[in-house]
Amino acid sequence: MHTFAIDGLDLKASYSKTLLEDADKLKEIFLKSFDGANVTVPHKESAYKLCDEVIGIGKKIGAVNTLISKNGKMVGYNTDAEGFLKSVEEFGELKDVLIIGAGGTAKAIANIFKNKNINTTILNRSKNRLGFFYDLGLKTNTWEDFEVKQYDLVVNTTSAGLEDESLPTPKDLLKDIFSNAKYATDVIYNKQTPFLKMAKEFNLPNKDGADMLLYQGVLAFDLFYDHKFKLEQITQYMKKAFKS
Numbered sequence: 001m002h003t004f005a006i007d008g009l010d011l012k013a014s015y016s017k018t019l020l021e022d023a024d025k026l027k028e029i030f031l032k033s034f035d036g037a038n039v040t041v042p043h044k045e046s047a048y049k050l051c052d053e054v055i056g057i058g059k060k061i062g063a064v065n066t067l068i069s070k071n072g073k074m075v076g077y078n079t080d081a082e083g084f085l086k087s088v089e090e091f092g093e094l095k096d097v098l099i100i101g102a103g104g105t106a107k108a109i110a111n112i113f114k115n116k117n118i119n120t121t122i123l124n125r126s127k128n129r130l131g132f133f134y135d136l137g138l139k140t141n142t143w144e145d146f147e148v149k150q151y152d153l154v155v156n157t158t159s160a161g162l163e164d165e166s167l168p169t170p171k172d173l174l175k176d177i178f179s180n181a182k183y184a185t186d187v188i189y190n191k192q193t194p195f196l197k198m199a200k201e202f203n204l205p206n207k208d209g210a211d212m213l214l215y216q217g218v219l220a221f222d223l224f225y226d227h228k229f230k231l232e233q234i235t236q237y238m239k240k241a242f243k244s
């Protein structure tokens with residue numbers, strides 16, 4: 001995605017992968033060799049801790065996916081949250097949303113919904129990770145104590161369906177949820193997960209996580225170049241990565 005944007009905009013830059021063997025060395029390596037970087041699982045939270053400054057919603061999430069080198073300092077941002085929001089714009093105004101899962105991605109999405117005053121409920125298979133969301137003032141449930149209500153959007157943020165064919169909740173519960181929902185989206189991309197397949201059976205407009213991936217990249221690139229280019233232009237080039 002980034003290489004398509006760099007080439008399309010005719011910039012002198014390169015974007016490549018670096019394997020971080022020791023998470024503690026991230027800042028040292030980054031400041032020595034890079035102007036900008038994206039951080040992926042499982043380093044988003046440790047990167048947050050190492051930043052000299054975190055700007056925007058990353059502060060609330062406690063995780064960053066984008067790093068910028070500014071005056072010898074490592075500055076962190078989280079574009080996953082905004083990227084997700086942009087990816088569901090096509091569904092129109094959202095008032096009530098159900099997020100399934102309570103991991104890092106759920107934290108990012110829940111925070112951005114909260115910022116937009118969207119009523120958000122978290123549903124997770126176990127209790128352990130619900131405290132973060134409860135403290136944020138959101139409704140939190142496990143499968144056992146959950147009562148289905150009407151939702152504009154249901155989001156699967158679990159990894160159920162990523163490498164297996166499992167649903168993120170028991171089947172009957174998900175059927176009940178989809179019977180009361182307008183739209184469904186999965187953050188997993190390039191795969192018709194069982195979650196999305198069931199959403200289709202219920203005739204719900206739905207999408208996978210490819211646009212979230214695209215837009216978090218567009219927003220990161222925008223930060224790398226300090227808002228120099230139009231988002232539409234960056235998007236147009238990055239989209240080419242999905243066609244090749």
Ligand code: NDP
Pocket residue numbers: 041080101102103104105106124125126127128129157158159160161162166167168169187188189209210212213214216
């Ligand atoms: P985490 O490991 O932080 O969280 C996983 C969550 O999923 C937990 O709440 C866990 O529940 C739940 N879970 C895992 N397996 C199952 C299952 N079989 N049934 C029900 N619940 C389950 O993961 P992340 O938030 O980091 O990532 C989640 C997904 O998001 C991944 O598939 C990843 O690929 C995708 N992703 C997509 C992005 C994009 O750009 N489209 C960006 C970032 C991530 P419990 O608490 O009970 O263990």
